[in-house]
Amino acid sequence: MRLFSALLIGLIFGTGIAVSGMINPAKVLNFFDLAGSWDPSLALVMAGALAVAMPGYRLVLARRAPRFAPEFQLPDTRLIDLRLVAGSALFGIGWGIAGFCPGGALPALGSLRPEALIFVAALTLGLLIARGLKALAARSPQSA
Amino acid sequence: MSTGFTPLASLAGGMLIGLAAVLLMALHGRILGATGILAGLMRSDDARDRSLRAALLLGMVLAPGLVLLVTGDWPALEVPVPMTALIGGGLLVGIGAGFGGGCTSGHGVCGNARFSRRSITATLSFLIAAFATVHVTRHLIGG
Numbered sequence: 001m002r003l004f005s006a007l008l009i010g011l012i013f014g015t016g017i018a019v020s021g022m023i024n025p026a027k028v029l030n031f032f033d034l035a036g037s038w039d040p041s042l043a044l045v046m047a048g049a050l051a052v053a054m055p056g057y058r059l060v061l062a063r064r065a066p067r068f069a070p071e072f073q074l075p076d077t078r079l080i081d082l083r084l085v086a087g088s089a090l091f092g093i094g095w096g097i098a099g100f101c102p103g104g105a106l107p108a109l110g111s112l113r114p115e116a117l118i119f120v121a122a123l124t125l126g127l128l129i130a131r132g133l134k135a136l137a138a139r140s141p142q143s144a
Numbered sequence: 145m146s147t148g149f150t151p152l153a154s155l156a157g158g159m160l161i162g163l164a165a166v167l168l169m170a171l172h173g174r175i176l177g178a179t180g181i182l183a184g185l186m187r188s189d190d191a192r193d194r195s196l197r198a199a200l201l202l203g204m205v206l207a208p209g210l211v212l213l214v215t216g217d218w219p220a221l222e223v224p225v226p227m228t229a230l231i232g233g234g235l236l237v238g239i240g241a242g243f244g245g246g247c248t249s250g251h252g253v254c255g256n257a258r259f260s261r262r263s264i265t266a267t268l269s270f271l272i273a274a275f276a277t278v279h280v281t282r283h284l285i286g287g
Contacts, residue, residue: 003199006161006173011210013164013176013249018211018219020157022248027147027165032278037146041154046252049165053257056166061258066173070228073173074258075245080265087243088251088266090236092273095248097281099225102241103161104179108221110205117221117226119234126238127183133200134242144168 002068020045023108025099025115032096041131087130094126145224165254172196177250178204179241244270 021027021041030039065071095101100108108116121143165176174196185197205252211219215271223230241247244266255263 002172002256003173003195005167006196006199007203007206009164009167009171009176011206012160012167012203014204014207015201015210016157016160016162016164017204018157018207019160021147021220022157022161023208023219024147024154024221024269026145026224027220029224029278029282030147032274034275035279039147039149041147041150044151044154045158045161048155048159049162049253050257052159052162053165053253054164057169057254060166060170063170066169067171069171069173071173072169074175075260075262077245078260078262080262082197083243084245084262084266085269087240087260088269089240089273091156091240091244091247092270093232093277094233094236094238094240095270096233096274096277097225098168098237099223099230100233101237101248102182103247105180105202106178107204107207111208111218111221112225113221114192115230116221118227119230120229122234123238123241124182124186125243126235126240127179128145128186128238129235130239130242131187132184133239 013103013111014050017104019109020048022101022104023111025104028101028104029096029099102139145222147220148220161249161253162257165257169254175250175254176200177246177254179247180250183242213238240270243277 017023022045027039041093098119105116105119119123168174170174181197183201188194208219251263251266
């Protein structure tokens with residue numbers, strides 16, 4: 001039941017990504033192209049997701065614990081630093097270049113398109129590079 | 145290449161994304177961030193944790209097939225950029241999400257839904273960067 005529910009949740013997420021157009025780089029890039037072929041659809045994806053998640057989280061997080069786990073795992077850092085801002089900016093640049101974000105590309109793998117596989121391979125390598133760089137920075141004493 | 149405005153499908157799809165995020169928190173106590181799920185799969189040595197992440201990923205990957213089954217068509221997916229852009233963009237997305245601690249789903253949906261100031265900052269940063277990048281590639285250098 002634990003794993004089946006996770007599979008179902010992944011399927012709901014992926015279906016939302018596919019139906020909403022987030023799976024489609026052409027649509028994503030047009031959302032960002034204000035001065036050209038602008039397609040405002042993706043603003044509604046974010047609006048729809050938040051309209052459900054905001055009240056949903058409020059209800060769920062008022063409970064004592066999740067169904068299949070001992071506790072809620074929420075990020076404990078509240079730090080707003082250069083890593084957060086510059087890392088997110090790099091993310092946005094890459095998103096604007098490729099048109100895929102991770103949430104769009106992982107479900108896209110299931111469409112058997114080679115472009116999705118190429119992007120996910122590069123994304124995975126990028127995550128490993130970031131992990132390596134962070135481990136290096138943590139080892140040198142004067143770094144933040 | 146222009147794409148049509150799809151307000152209803154995009155709103156409904158967005159609501160499914162939000163529903164998935166709420167269910168994952170209610171049942172498993174986790175943030176639904178695509179980057180976090182993928183990154184954790186490569187790091188975790190806890191079999192229980194890995195199996196949960198693998199099940200989530202498998203569900204995601206099955207989604208286009210479900211759309212094909214129900215509607216008779218694959219979901220629209222056009223890639224208007226060359227392979228070099230997919231590779232370069234993918235690397236930047238991975239490095240950036242690794243340092244920024246999340247992506248569109250983790251920060252943009254889950255973090256913002258619980259009013260995390262970190263996530264609101266990250267979301268503004270990546271949205272501004274993406275708008276600027278597409279403006280540059282399509283109107284300043286790409287023409």
